[in-house]
Amino acid sequence: MDPRTSAQDVMRCDLCETAVVQMHCDTCLVNLCKACVGEHTISDKSKKHEIVTSNLRKTTPLYPGCASHVKEQCEMYCNQCDILVCATCVASDQHLGHKLSKILQVLDERKEKIMNKQMELKETICPTYMDIASDIQNRISQIEKNCEDLSAAIEEQGDVLHREIRKHVTNLQDEVHDLKIKQLKTLQKHLDEITVTISDIKNEISWIEAFVDSNDITKLLAINLTTTIDKYKNLPQKILPSLPKFTPGKILGEEIRKLFGVLAPSFMTLEKHGYSMRTTQKSPEAGSSPPVKQLLDEPETVTNIHTGYENLLNVACRGDEEIWTSGTDNTMKLFSINQGSLLKSITTKSGNKLYDLAVTKNGDLVYTDHMDNSVNIVKNEGIEEIIKTQKWGPYSVCITLSFDLLVIMYNIREKQSKVVRYSGFTKKQTIQFDDQGKPLYSTGFYYRHITENRNLDICVSDHKAGAVVVVNQAGKMRFRYTGRTPGLKIEPFNPRGIITDSQSHILTADDNSLCVHVIDQDGHFVRYINCGLSEPMGLCIDSNDYLFVAQYRNGKVKKIKYLQ
Known part of the structure; x- marks a missing residue:
């Protein structure tokens, strides 16, 4: 396996490309072996090469070149002009009386500010947004659960209403059945009585016909039909059944809604200051220990x-x-x-x-x-x-x-x-x-x-x-x-x-x-x-x-x- 192309090989010198890296030029950002350090430093004498061991690379700041003086590096910072300056700039009258700071000091301050901002992003802002995302996800879950429960409650209410309606239908049908049985029984009894009377009348008719056909004058003179006929002339009472009727109630949508139940109004609002930035301390509501009071x-x-x-x-x-x-x-x-x-x-x-x-x-x-x-x-x-x-x-x-x-x-x-x-x-x-x-x-x-x-x-x-x-x-x-x-x-x-x-x-x-x-x-x-x-x-x-x-x-x- 070629060591220069193997990903598992150690880092090699950027000049000779064979020896193991031992040194580093922070000025040029070049990895070097010890043997190549001298060659590198004399290759460009216009630069001040900062040679450090490889484990300390990037510890030396990269001084920028001066915009006004070629080949000069800016190692100072003019606070009043807010620009980087070199030694020649400092010696000139342009920055006379101005407050100057070492660029390393400015670098440290800027790094500290950047790190603070990074820390704020990492430990406060990002977790806050993660909390907001979690809160929204919880609300989504709550809405899903709430709507499922609402649907189940509505379904249950529908079943209750159906059972009540079916119960009422069954009761009405039972009433109709009982009414039918009662009235049919009364009419059937009356019909049976009329049927018996008809049979008696037919028997009377047959008996009279027999007498008439006999030509028995003695019997014909002795028969008296007036009483018999009068008995049948007293007709029975007429029974008129009260036929049941069903009057459907008017089903109004508003009454159904009131009877069944309605959903309470639901809406979404935007609360401008609804979320607060997370702090390093938990609020009492989150379970942190409150101040001890005696x-x-x-x-x-x-x-x-x-x-x-x-x-x-x-x-x-x-x-x-x-x-x-x-x-x-x-x-x-x-x-x-x-x-x-x-x-x-x-x-x-x-x-x-x-x-x-x-x-x-x-x-x-x-x-x-x-x-x-x-x-x-x-x-x-x-x-x-x-x-x-x-x-x-x-x-x-x-x-x-x-x-x-x-x-x-x-x-x-x-x-x-x-x-x-x-x-x-x-x-x-x-x-x-x-x-x-x-x-x-x-x-x-x-x-x-x-x-x-x-x-x-x-x-x-x-x-x-x-x-x-x-x-x-x-x-x-x-x-x-x-x-x-x-x-x-x-x-x-x-x-x-x-x-x-x-x-x-x-x-x-x-x-x-x-x-x-x-x-x-x-x-x-x-x-x-x-x-x-x-x-x-x-x-x-x-x-x-x-x-x-x-x-x-x-x-x-x-x-x-x-x-x-």
Whole structure:
């Protein structure tokens, strides 16, 4: 094999083309063996040849030639004129008093800037676009899954409607059949009676004919047919059957759509600042560890907000400046936290009282209407139904870190409870039983509230069970907290509202002992918060870990600081 053409051979000298490369001219970018170094340097004496070992090639800068002075190399840079200059240029009056820099310094600075830009492209911009591509791909997958689920739901609704129509058709046909049997039976009985009478009349006719043919004057004078004839002259009643009729109902397209169901409006929007550049640190929502905050020795009441409700149930933070509230009626009120003033009041779409409310990451209000079997969103001054169920009524709701909806559902007939996760308003997960097939949550119509912890655990306050039931993201049981603390006598645990903070504490209101229980993410008791609470119900926490407590009887929301 020819060593000069073999790809497996070592690098050869560019001059002799036989010896192994040992040196390199950074000026001319030529590979050399030691024997050819002298020949190369004398071949062009106009250049300053920078000879280095081959492993250090390209370490010497390639000085450019001067545009004004032939055969001169520019080793300086004029900052004021923004040009490269040679030694002769520097000695002239043209750059007198100008700030000059060594070209190597400029080279290093430019390299650093280029490397920084390259680093930004490599570690920030490119990963950001990869995240955007991944996000778009996820949305494509969600749309495909959502449309498949929608098609399945529509098909199922069509089957339900077909079954109902077939059931109605069968019932009507059964009614027609029963009517036919009843009327035919009546007419057949009447026909049988007439048939018997006809037979009797024919017998009378035959008997009379026999008498007439006998010419027996004695018998003819003795016969009296008046009574017999009169009997048959009293004709029977005429039975007129009521013939059944079918009047088809008018089938209107609009009524069919209302009966069958309609698709909620769907549209695409362009959000100018929807994406943000990736940073080297993950956001808290992405699971990074937040700053550690210690508990205050004594929680402090910051302010009280009067809501005007006779019976206040729920509170939800809308950023750090506003809170949504609801009570035992059908209104939702938005308050300013700092001023305590009412900003807005909204009535439910159905007019029914709502059960629970939550706020999305975009600041939109979500509420549950268990009497209407719907979950609704208040958006752009309008109310849109986003989830509609058949047999299960939605009660408590929360927004997860991944923007899913977690909804506690209850079936009145079957007296069963479950947690359903909706992604893009499509059912994604159902949590109802433990590994032994036993219900995770109590039965019966009782208060239950739900939240998600930073470790993605799903936490439910189960009032009837007197427990906080915590499962992991997959729905597997982690622990039950029953509020029983050794060495401390308290009233029976009656959990109501539930929320979590930046430290993964789980906080739940206890309207029996008039306090808020704080437990850690593994179910261990941490402390109580009371601050003179009056029947605490709903809870929420803002981004600064201020706790807001909805108080049932006095209709006030109390803002509490409990973390440093």
